[in-house]
Amino acid sequence: MSEPAPHDPRAAQRLDWTRAALGDAAAGLERASTDAGFRSYWRTTGAAPSRIVMDSPPDKEDVRPWLRVRDLLEAGGVRVPRVLARDVEAGLLLLEDLGGPTVAQVIDAANADVHMDAAIAQLIRLQSLTLPEDFPAFGEALLQRDAGLFEDWFLHRHLGITLDCEDAERLQLAQRRLMDNALAQARVPTHRDYMPRNLMPVADGPAVLDFQDMVLGPIAYDPVSLLRDAFLSWPEARVEDWLRSYHARAMQVGLPVPAIGDFLRDADWCGVQRHLKILGIFARLHHRDGKPRYLADAPRFIAYLDAVVPKYRELDPLHELLERTVKPAFAKVIS
Missing domain, CATH: 3.90.1200.10 (Aminoglycoside phosphotransferase (APH), C-terminal lobe)
Structure with a gap:
């Protein structure tokens, strides 16, 4: 059973965007991790395989520097997360799920x-x-x-x-x-x-x-x-x-x-x-x-x-x- 749409506007935006990006109206999100900045990470629930949503609120953390460096690293043969969907203006990215433990x-x-x-x-x-x-x-x-x-x-x-x-x-x-x-x-x-x-x-x-x-x-x-x-x-x-x-x-x-x-x-x-x-x-x-x-x-x-x-x-x-x-x-x- 999918989780209800959250009442927090950012959480609702994040969930709606994820469902559209996946083409799955029943997909849910659960917290995966946070970092020391304003960025947060969410794991999709429902249909496999799971994905990771990276949420960078645009008024707090611009996602474009992350994307620029990611693309440079990948082009140079460095293993980095693959980007499956993106909305740069909203600060939302859909990434492959690399698993739980670091x-x-x-x-x-x-x-x-x-x-x-x-x-x-x-x-x-x-x-x-x-x-x-x-x-x-x-x-x-x-x-x-x-x-x-x-x-x-x-x-x-x-x-x-x-x-x-x-x-x-x-x-x-x-x-x-x-x-x-x-x-x-x-x-x-x-x-x-x-x-x-x-x-x-x-x-x-x-x-x-x-x-x-x-x-x-x-x-x-x-x-x-x-x-x-x-x-x-x-x-x-x-x-x-x-x-x-x-x-x-x-x-x-x-x-x-x-x-x-x-x-x-x-x-x-x-x-x-x-x-x-x-x-x-x-x-x-x-x-x-x-x-x-x-x-x-x-x-x-x-x-x-x-x-x-x-x-x-x-x-x-x-x-x-x-x-x-x-x-x-x-x-x-x-x-």
């Missing part, structure tokens, strides 16, 4: 090598794409915005810290060094959230999701996003083995990776820059958007920073800031 939900210590091997192979395809000349780049402005997220949302809003002059100088110096490192790296297509929860374990995959923010960016960024994940942690020795495997395969296909020692440093530094940014994003999701669950993973990022920052004398200002100011305040918040 790689993040099925990966474990026993099968991680298999999943990471497939994820690295797909990443190398993505990084090998030739992008249009007008494609956005991971430049100074984007890095400055990322840096501001940590200070504005995690330090000020979440921890209640107002940096004194010395701490402000420490943070600015560390952020400048991280930015300079990112800007000095060879540039390739960069997903910016290439991690297991954005990969689907299909036979010809993994299929890549949440790619709409792709830019031309530093070559170490996506490998470290995959292996020092926002929601999963692995022993550092295993992470280094995977980074070395990625590096060898990237060299084989002619990607512009530096010597292995420099690459491992670049991955570490990109990871630090990313971890600081995500702490800011998670704090913003909690305080601005009413999504508190992401902050539960904040201790993971502090642990990542503890593992990497002390290895580099150039990052001593950040180490001092973390030890003197950030970690004591963070301990009070989570206690």
Whole structure:
């Protein structure tokens, strides 16, 4: 039996559009998942096979950047969801249903090598794409915005810290060094959230999701996003083995990776820059958007920073800031 038409105008529009796109007046929708933005995903019910409706309310999230990047990825041989019907003005897409669990939900210590091997192979395809000349780049402005997220949302809003002059100088110096490192790296297509929860374990995959923010960016960024994940942690020795495997395969296909020692440093530094940014994003999701669950993973990022920052004398200002100011305040918040 089909579900009754919802009373919410957007829900009613979504259901009516889905039934028309499928040619099935009895089709229903059930929630499949949400993401950290305004986009939502719905699985069709009724006649098989099921499909996924991606709902991007046009007043909140333009669907066209997602479609543009999807088409570029598919043309380059990267496995992405297939689009079966679209209404760009309404912000509604009908997609193939890739199944329920993401790689993040099925990966474990026993099968991680298999999943990471497939994820690295797909990443190398993505990084090998030739992008249009007008494609956005991971430049100074984007890095400055990322840096501001940590200070504005995690330090000020979440921890209640107002940096004194010395701490402000420490943070600015560390952020400048991280930015300079990112800007000095060879540039390739960069997903910016290439991690297991954005990969689907299909036979010809993994299929890549949440790619709409792709830019031309530093070559170490996506490998470290995959292996020092926002929601999963692995022993550092295993992470280094995977980074070395990625590096060898990237060299084989002619990607512009530096010597292995420099690459491992670049991955570490990109990871630090990313971890600081995500702490800011998670704090913003909690305080601005009413999504508190992401902050539960904040201790993971502090642990990542503890593992990497002390290895580099150039990052001593950040180490001092973390030890003197950030970690004591963070301990009070989570206690």
